Amino acid sequence: MKRLIFVICALFVLCACTSSQVNTNVSIDEKAPVLFYYGLTEDGVFVNNTTGADTDDYRLDFFDFQNQKTYPFCTRSNCHHNSKDCQAYQMAHFENGTLFTVAAYKDYLYLIYEMSGDNGFDNVGFFIARCGMDGENIEKLFERKGGIQIPNYAYIYKDKIIYSYNTLSVTSMGGSTSTVGVLEMYDLDTKQITNIVNQDLQENRMNLFLGAKDDLIYFIDCDMTTMKKPVYSFDLKTQNKELVDENCPTDRSTLYQGHLYYADEENNKIISYDILTHEKKNEAELLEQEGTLYLSTKGGLVNLRYVSDQETYTYIYDVGNEEYILEKSSDWIDLDTKFNDGYIGTKNNIIGIFSDDLEFIPFVEIVT
Secondary structure (H helix, E strand, O other), X not given: OOOOOOOEOOOOOOOOOOHHHOOOOOOOOOOOOEEOEOEXXXXXXXXXXXXXXXXXXXXXXXXXXXXXXXXXXXXXXXXXXXXXXXXXXXXXXXXXXXXXXXXXXXOEEEEEEEEOOOOOOOOXXXXXXXXXXOOOOOEEEEEEOOOEEEEEEEEEEOOEEEEEEXXXXXXXXXXXXXXXEEEEEEEOOOOOEEEEEOHHHOEOEEEEEEEEEOOEEEEEEEEOOOOOOOEEEEEOOOOOEEEEEOOOOXXXXXXEOOEEEEEEOOOOEEEEEEOOOOOEEEEEEXXXXXXXXXXXXXXXXXXXXXXXXXXXXXXXXXXXXXXXXXXXXXXXXXEEEEEOOEEXXXXXXXXXXXXXXXXEEEOOOEOO
């Protein structure tokens, strides 16, 4: 199966590391939903890397904030991390799955694994597992398979895993005939699965997670035929779903302080939008418009990328500080979240950490 953007390239590793090199304290803000993408802790970040070694496959690595180095997540002595005997490699290959993405929550590491089909397009699916922060005692929590089930995104919030996947119908030649977007919730306490978006009613639709507050999560249930983007809330306690907005103006933003952010190119404005009151406000001026604009907003960071035949450049506006923190950079920079005194994001499709002045350190410089 084709890998998605969560996969990150890494370098060949020659020597062993010890368990003392990897600290994985997870005491981060648990009020916000935790995204399955990289496993963010106070001490560092878990990432799914390629080995570049003779295994030519995926491996779980850990970027240490203190020394700003990346290590294979392996506690075995005398391991050179270049074979299938390495714990970091084995963490990326559990049962019949290959590691897709990872999240750190409370005292556990959560991992999504993809499963290849038995016979072409049969039983393509995924499962979610968890283990201790030392990588031991890994267990499968649940799986989704049958036909083609492709994981889309997942979050952990208030001891619930909220996850989305697409169910594809295919022809005998492998062409897709329809896409069904499914949104479900797995309760870590009761181990029960709850359907949030009814699979039977979701042909040619997709859902997008916006954010959460108190016991409510918010998501868009997008009709791919009409392109309408209604916003719903879902109560984690009562399991009631309510329509809060019939047609949201953007599907390129997550919630930040109750608002979504998008670009009004006609009036050269960045707009804030309250999904509950539907009020729109001018947030900032668009500094320049040359080429086609691609926008994504995460954690109050508005990433604006202009693409033309001549050049591609990036602006980034920080809603919290009410200022542009990047102007007309030729680098392909996309910031995901603020953390400590900097940011986590990608530069030219390589994930890493940025300082407050956007100096970049990738998560791919492996040490031993």
